[in-house]
Amino acid sequence: MSEVNDLVLFRDYQVETLSSFLNADPNITPPNLVIQGYSGTGKTYTLQQFFAVNQFLINVWLEPIELITWKPFMQAVARTVQNKLKSTFANVKTPDYDPLDVEEPYLLVKFLSNLFENYQSFLEDSICIFLVCDGFDSLQDLDAALFHKFISLHELIPVDSKIQLKVIYTIQDTAFIERYSSHNLPLIVFPRYNMDQITDILVFARAQELIESEPLRRKVLQGQIDECTDDEFLGVAINFIKLIVQAFHSYTGNDISSLNDLIDFKWESYVNKINRQNMFDPLGLYRSAIAIFLTTDDSLNADYPENNQSKGANEATQTYELSPISKYLLIAAYICSYLEPRYDSSVFSRKSHVKTGRGSYGRRKKMETNPRYLQPSLFSVERLLAVFQAIFPVDTKAQRGSLASLKEDSLMRANVEVFQNLAELHSLKLVATTVSKNIDFLNYKVKWKVNVPWEIVSEVSKSVNFDVGQYFIGDT
Amino acid sequence: NLSPKKVQPLDSGFKRFKHFLMRHLYQSLPPDQTRPYSYLRETHQEIDRLLKQSIVQKESHSSILVGPRGSFKTVLLNHELALLSERYHQQFITIRLNGFIHSEQTAINGIATQLEEQLRKLHGRIRKPVNEDTDISNGSLTEVFEKILRLLDSAAVSGSQDKSDNESTKITVVFIFDEMDTFAGPVRQTLLYNLFDMVEHARVPVCIFGCTTKLNILDYLEKRVKSRFSQRIIYMPQIEGFQQFIETVEEMLCPPSCDDGLKFVKSWHSLVHNELSKPNSDVHLLVKFNYETFKSLQHLRNGLIPLIFGAKDYESLENSFKTCSKTKSYNHNLLESSLTTKINSLSNLELCILICAARTVLKAKDESTNFNLVYAEYEEMIKSINRRIPTMAPTKSNEDTTAVIFDNKIKLWKKRDIKNVWESLLALNFLTEKSAVGLRESAIAAFYASNYQFQGTTIPFDLRRYQTQVTLQGLRRIVPRSSMYHPWTQL
Numbered sequence: 001m002s003e004v005n006d007l008v009l010f011r012d013y014q015v016e017t018l019s020s021f022l023n024a025d026p027n028i029t030p031p032n033l034v035i036q037g038y039s040g041t042g043k044t045y046t047l048q049q050f051f052a053v054n055q056f057l058i059n060v061w062l063e064p065i066e067l068i069t070w071k072p073f074m075q076a077v078a079r080t081v082q083n084k085l086k087s088t089f090a091n092v093k094t095p096d097y098d099p100l101d102v103e104e105p106y107l108l109v110k111f112l113s114n115l116f117e118n119y120q121s122f123l124e125d126s127i128c129i130f131l132v133c134d135g136f137d138s139l140q141d142l143d144a145a146l147f148h149k150f151i152s153l154h155e156l157i158p159v160d161s162k163i164q165l166k167v168i169y170t171i172q173d174t175a176f177i178e179r180y181s182s183h184n185l186p187l188i189v190f191p192r193y194n195m196d197q198i199t200d201i202l203v204f205a206r207a208q209e210l211i212e213s214e215p216l217r218r219k220v221l222q223g224q225i226d227e228c229t230d231d232e233f234l235g236v237a238i239n240f241i242k243l244i245v246q247a248f249h250s251y252t253g254n255d256i257s258s259l260n261d262l263i264d265f266k267w268e269s270y271v272n273k274i275n276r277q278n279m280f281d282p283l284g285l286y287r288s289a290i291a292i293f294l295t296t297d298d299s300l301n302a303d304y305p306e307n308n309q310s311k312g313a314n315e316a317t318q319t320y321e322l323s324p325i326s327k328y329l330l331i332a333a334y335i336c337s338y339l340e341p342r343y344d345s346s347v348f349s350r351k352s353h354v355k356t357g358r359g360s361y362g363r364r365k366k367m368e369t370n371p372r373y374l375q376p377s378l379f380s381v382e383r384l385l386a387v388f389q390a391i392f393p394v395d396t397k398a399q400r401g402s403l404a405s406l407k408e409d410s411l412m413r414a415n416v417e418v419f420q421n422l423a424e425l426h427s428l429k430l431v432a433t434t435v436s437k438n439i440d441f442l443n444y445k446v447k448w449k450v451n452v453p454w455e456i457v458s459e460v461s462k463s464v465n466f467d468v469g470q471y472f473i474g475d476t
Numbered sequence: 477n478l479s480p481k482k483v484q485p486l487d488s489g490f491k492r493f494k495h496f497l498m499r500h501l502y503q504s505l506p507p508d509q510t511r512p513y514s515y516l517r518e519t520h521q522e523i524d525r526l527l528k529q530s531i532v533q534k535e536s537h538s539s540i541l542v543g544p545r546g547s548f549k550t551v552l553l554n555h556e557l558a559l560l561s562e563r564y565h566q567q568f569i570t571i572r573l574n575g576f577i578h579s580e581q582t583a584i585n586g587i588a589t590q591l592e593e594q595l596r597k598l599h600g601r602i603r604k605p606v607n608e609d610t611d612i613s614n615g616s617l618t619e620v621f622e623k624i625l626r627l628l629d630s631a632a633v634s635g636s637q638d639k640s641d642n643e644s645t646k647i648t649v650v651f652i653f654d655e656m657d658t659f660a661g662p663v664r665q666t667l668l669y670n671l672f673d674m675v676e677h678a679r680v681p682v683c684i685f686g687c688t689t690k691l692n693i694l695d696y697l698e699k700r701v702k703s704r705f706s707q708r709i710i711y712m713p714q715i716e717g718f719q720q721f722i723e724t725v726e727e728m729l730c731p732p733s734c735d736d737g738l739k740f741v742k743s744w745h746s747l748v749h750n751e752l753s754k755p756n757s758d759v760h761l762l763v764k765f766n767y768e769t770f771k772s773l774q775h776l777r778n779g780l781i782p783l784i785f786g787a788k789d790y791e792s793l794e795n796s797f798k799t800c801s802k803t804k805s806y807n808h809n810l811l812e813s814s815l816t817t818k819i820n821s822l823s824n825l826e827l828c829i830l831i832c833a834a835r836t837v838l839k840a841k842d843e844s845t846n847f848n849l850v851y852a853e854y855e856e857m858i859k860s861i862n863r864r865i866p867t868m869a870p871t872k873s874n875e876d877t878t879a880v881i882f883d884n885k886i887k888l889w890k891k892r893d894i895k896n897v898w899e900s901l902l903a904l905n906f907l908t909e910k911s912a913v914g915l916r917e918s919a920i921a922a923f924y925a926s927n928y929q930f931q932g933t934t935i936p937f938d939l940r941r942y943q944t945q946v947t948l949q950g951l952r953r954i955v956p957r958s959s960m961y962h963p964w965t966q967l
Contacts, residue, residue, distance in 0.1 A: 013805060020785035027505075028498040028785075036813055038904060070919060105577040106586045143922040144915050148576040155550065155654065156572055159558075174813045175905060176915065182545040184774035186781070191812035192821040250825035251893055253900050296893055373848035375939050435931055453936045 007049045009204060010197045011042055017188050018050050024057060026128045026164035030186050031154035035170045036177055037190025040256040043170045044134055046190070051130075059130040060084045064139040070146050073139060074108045075099045081129065081165070082115055094118040105149045109156045116163040123162040136169040137176045147180060192254045199245045201256065203238050206263060210237040215271045225276055232280070239282050240270055247293040266292045320430075320460060325392075326421040327460050331468055332388040333431050333450040334457045337376035339471060341383060347471065348390040372454045372472060378434065378447035384422075385414045391466065490790050493740040497784055500731040501777055503551060507558035511732050513724050513773075516548055519713055523556050523685075526708075530683035531560060531568045531648045536675040538684040538705055540656060540693055543712025546774045549687040553652055568648040568683075569594035575655030583659070583667055584621045591624065591649075598647070625670060628680050648681040656686030660696035668697070672704035721767045722752050722760075728773060729780070740790055747794060758800040779803035815946060818904055819954050824961075825889060829854060829897050830906055831961050834948040838967060844910045844941045847898055851891055857964055858888045886960075895937070902942075910941040 008015060023029045037043045051059045060080045067073040079099035086094070097115060102108045136147065150167060157165065171177055177187065193201065210216070211233045220228070244263055252258035270289050278285040286293070322330070339347065346360035353359075392412040398404035412418075423441070425431045432451040433439050439446060450457075461468035499505045512520050529535045541549045557570055571590045578586045615623070628649060651671060653659065659668050674682045686693075693709070694702060715721045729748045731741060751759040766776045783802035787793035796802055811817065822830065832853040836845040862885050889897075901907055908914070909932050916922040932940050946954075952965035 013809060016786065017782050017806065017809070020782040025495070028495065028502055030502070038813070104579075104582045106582045109577060110589055141919070141922045141926055142915060143919050144917050145576065145919065152574050152576050152654065156574055156577060159554070173905065179915070184546055184772055184778065186778045187810055189809050189812045191817060194821065195823070250823040251889065251896060253823045253826050253897070254821055255900060258896070298896065299892065369849070370852070373846065373852060375846075375935065375941070429934065432934065435929075435934070451935060453938050
């Protein structure tokens with residue numbers, strides 16, 4: 001097994017245990033073997049290397065994640081096993097069975113026993129065929145009964161069959177395995193790597209590739225850095241990987257694929273900072289490239305406000321291209337969801353009172369937790385329209401005191417457009433209703449709520465020069 | 477050792493011994509070389525008696541084996557049937573059903589196909605294959621069921637069956653039900669009714685064995701089904717006491733006979749015996765530990781297999797058996813995805829966020845939290861830490877090093893960066909959605925769930941409510957005292 005150990009780092013125990021459970025002789029191989037490890041712990045890689053070194057073990061691979069439900073899964077088992085046997089024993093004439101006939105779990109049993117029966121007279125010794133279900137618990141429509149079906153498959157296939165199906169499952173979730181712990185299946189755990197192991201693996205896997213990458217070559221040619229050996233290039237690449245890990249390890253955790261992504265994102269801009277002086281001065285190079293180690297830049301929004309200087313220029317491009325009415329409706333919906341209705345009149349009332357009566361006092365004490373952190377509460381559509389009217393600016397065109405001003409509304413009415421915009425906001429899922437099927441908007445029971453976080457609403461309100469923040473000052 | 481497609485040539489005596497030992501552990505030796513463990517002997521005899529009565533003397537019987545998983549229900553039945561098939565090969569056919577794989581509907585087809593297959597095998601060896609049999613499993617479900625019933629119910633009616641019956645005696649049909657309780661569902665129980673009815677009335681001798689893990693299996697059965705069942709329930713014996721466990725482990729490790737002159741068997745026997753009887757040997761402690769926690773021979777066996785397989789020669793087998801390091805590392809490895817190891821494998825930021833989540837959960841009334849609350853807690857925590865530690869004097873005077881500011885403040889990550897951390901905590905199962913139903917029990921329930929849009933998926937990321945898998949008190953015990961975040965593991 002030393003050959004596998006050369007290819008797989010930090011998995012010596014796992015490889016050794018794998019080889020003690022997986023043998024060519026079906027008599028000393030357990031029918032089910034479970035491999036557990038969270039994502040990026042090298043389960044698939046180790047297994048692949050193991051089978052690549054031990055080529056005499058017949059193995060077929062399935063990825064349940066692309067099979068969605070149990071029926072295609074079982075059909076795929078039938079298909080791949082049949083194809084594998086056909087290609088391995090090409091000189092045996094066998095009838096073809098249609099894998100699509102497998103529509104029930106017991107039909108899979110029947111299919112497999114019929115299939116194996118054909119090889120009964122041909123083979124002298126009994127052999128194993130290993131079926132690797134890579135990511136059993138990533139099947140989308142997984143249920144608890146499916147794993148039971150697979151682990152008891154071997155009991156129904158005849159014991160004296162010359163071909164024995166042995167199933168290897170790789171599973172991420174420990175909670176899934178713990179459901180079946182009383183079956184005492186042999187289990188090999190792939191623990192998560194730690195930071196040093198991650199660094200070594202990344203250096204082992206990526207350093208050579210980074211040296212041979214196009215940006216570095218171009219830079220070297222442009223900058224005419226010709227007094228460099230390969231070892232020194234390697235040093236630059238290894239140093240870069242180490243810097244990336246140190247800078248972003250707490251952000252990614254022990255996750256190889258995220259670190260790989262960050263290496264790919266940042267290598268080019270790192271290379272651009274290389275020149276003749278800092279090639280041999282890692283600290284100098286780090287200083288000149290400090291910007292790429294400070295932020296993750298892990299966003300596809302090019303104009304994210306943090307990393308560009310010309311903030312004012314981007315002010316025009318908004319988060320949402322909504323109409324002003326929609327924007328105010330969204331703000332009003334946010335206010336309705338997060339301010340309590342009992343304080344509405346103290347917040348929004350501006351009219352001078354003709355009749356006598358006290359205005360509302362408003363909230364006496366601050367709230368303990370900021371309500372904006374919590375889920376939005378429901379409101380009725382009338383309250384939304386009232387708040388909308390209270391905050392929507394209407395510029396009066398008519399001159400003050402003229403006859404035309406009598407005719408003109410100083411406040412926005414809920415006209416057709418308002419309802420259209422509201423309906424559109426709902427279909428854009430920016431406002432939501434109480435979830436139920438076939439919701440009836442005209443029903444008085446239907447309550448509404450806003451469905452956007454604070455960050456978006458504050459940006460929307462900024463675009464219409466409305467300070468929504470002042471309504472929430474008293475909260476915390 | 478890259479011999480293609482062949483079992484290893486078994487060159488040396490030790491390799492043969494190792495292979496023999498492994499097969500003994502897996503209980504895959506030929507049936508005359510395996511012997512069931514001695515504590516199972518009485519049950520074994522009982523099963524043996526029942527099977528012989530129905531196979532040799534052609535009586536009909538039904539019984540149910542009840543025992544927890546891994547209590548050798550299937551092993552005993554298989555062993556007994558294998559033994560009997562050597563002597564009474566022509567006398568019986570076996571039909572196996574598994575409640576996980578067969579449903580009430582498909583079990584009928586399953587019976588028909590197996591019946592057909594087994595009869596063909598039996599007849600094929602007596603004389604030419606009988607072709608009329610092939611249509612047992614053809615036709616619609618009711619037809620198939622009727623055919624089976626007619627065939628089993630009265631041997632005189634069935635076509636090809638009675639030919640073989642006439643010349644000798646009838647063929648016994650042995651049914652083995654695994655997970656019988658799934659057939660004893662809340663509705664109808666047609667299959668069980670008909671089969672138990674056969675035991676009472678049919679002229680073909682039928683022997684039914686049900687295996688189940690449910691102790692109250694009789695409560696599952698309907699009144700009419702129960703009245704047809706023979707009321708014979710065999711409870712699988714459990715190992716009583718540590719002494720018996722030790723003895724059984726010794727049986728498990730020692731192959732019973734050495735017919736082909738394996739020279740290692742004797743010394744292996746004495747080694748195993750010595751090590752197990754020494755009260756402070758590593759093996760003894762391991763067995764003791766297993767007895768007090770799992771009390772499971774399979775669990776012990778899984779750990780011993782790497783030990784035995786990894787041995788290069790007899791001396792190394794002896795040594796590694798004495799120290800049991802391989803088994804210990806197997807047992808250690810099983811725990812490497814536990815909650816504690818997972819927490820220790822987190823980066824400092826992930827740990828910090830987890831602590832914050834546990835803090836907010838502890839403060840909340842309904843023990844749930846969301847991303848906003850956790851980030852607010854995190855922000856406050858980092859600010860408070862940074863306030864307390866004295867920062868190094870900023871190097872203002874030195875203009876060169878403005879780019880690099882050495883300070884020992886803790887970085888406060890931005891909200892959008894923390895989202896990645898939050899997601900990885902989700903992927904590691906530290907957080908679960910509030911009142912979520914994880915894995916559905918059956919395929920139909922999973923199907924219903926996939927057609928339903930849950931509220932948690934429609935609301936914004938920051939506002940989804942989660943519960944933590946580990947409490948703050950739990951974290952306090954796991955996070956080392958030297959950690960900067962240890963003081964924050966209590967409110």
